[in-house]
Amino acid sequence: MKKAFKHVKAHIFRGFLAIIPIILSYFVIKFLYVTIDQRLTSLIARWIGLRIPGLGILLVLIFLYLMGLAASNWMGKKALSILDRASSRIPLIKTVYHLGKQVAEALSLPEKKAFQRVVMVQQFREGVWTIGFVAGTIADREKTGEKLLKVFVPTAPNPTTGFMIMLKETEVRDLDWTISDAMNAVISGGIISPETIG
Numbered sequence: 001m002k003k004a005f006k007h008v009k010a011h012i013f014r015g016f017l018a019i020i021p022i023i024l025s026y027f028v029i030k031f032l033y034v035t036i037d038q039r040l041t042s043l044i045a046r047w048i049g050l051r052i053p054g055l056g057i058l059l060v061l062i063f064l065y066l067m068g069l070a071a072s073n074w075m076g077k078k079a080l081s082i083l084d085r086a087s088s089r090i091p092l093i094k095t096v097y098h099l100g101k102q103v104a105e106a107l108s109l110p111e112k113k114a115f116q117r118v119v120m121v122q123q124f125r126e127g128v129w130t131i132g133f134v135a136g137t138i139a140d141r142e143k144t145g146e147k148l149l150k151v152f153v154p155t156a157p158n159p160t161t162g163f164m165i166m167l168k169e170t171e172v173r174d175l176d177w178t179i180s181d182a183m184n185a186v187i188s189g190g191i192i193s194p195e196t197i198g
Helices: 002-048 055-071 074-087 091-112 179-187
Strands: 117-122 129-139 147-154 162-167 172-174
Touching: 002 055, 074 091, 117 147, 117 179, 129 162, 129 172, 129 179
Parallel strands: none
Antiparallel strands: 117 129, 117 172, 129 147, 147 162
16 A cells, blocks of 8 residues: 555646756746736737737847847847846846846857767776766877866866866766766756666
8 A cells, every 4th residue: 555655646746846847938938928928919919000920029030040040140149248247247147137138158068069978987996987078089198198178176066167177088988978968967967868878
């Protein structure tokens, strides 16, 4: 009886975990529809006299696209650096802005293709492994002449901080995870990760 109850409890918990993404998606869609689409649609309806459902969300997407274009050219980068400096001087804004910037940087890391592959490196003592990202190779001309791997070891849950170490190829263990898989594992503190290490 106790075993059956434990089994049912485990299934209920798994079911709860399964609906979390659905609930979050619902709230995001509701927020976009109620807060953005309905307000923008009614504002546009006053101007042109015609109500077009979905136009508000479309305009937000166009705005985000234009912001992305601006952020990738010289003028946009200059404007963002001015905003960056200004926000770092206002106490509460500084904290929120910095947190948002860290999240954005963490999400953009896999997209930048800065890392070539995912490896495991031993840390602290033998048998204790941590995730590392191979960023390239460097030649050890002074001593052996062999190539060393440049490995970035991130700190959880913020993968934008960490340290860079140089190791021989024999000192790392390859993981068959994608960069995104490894990044998710770091950001979630190991909660979200593939079930096996290859």
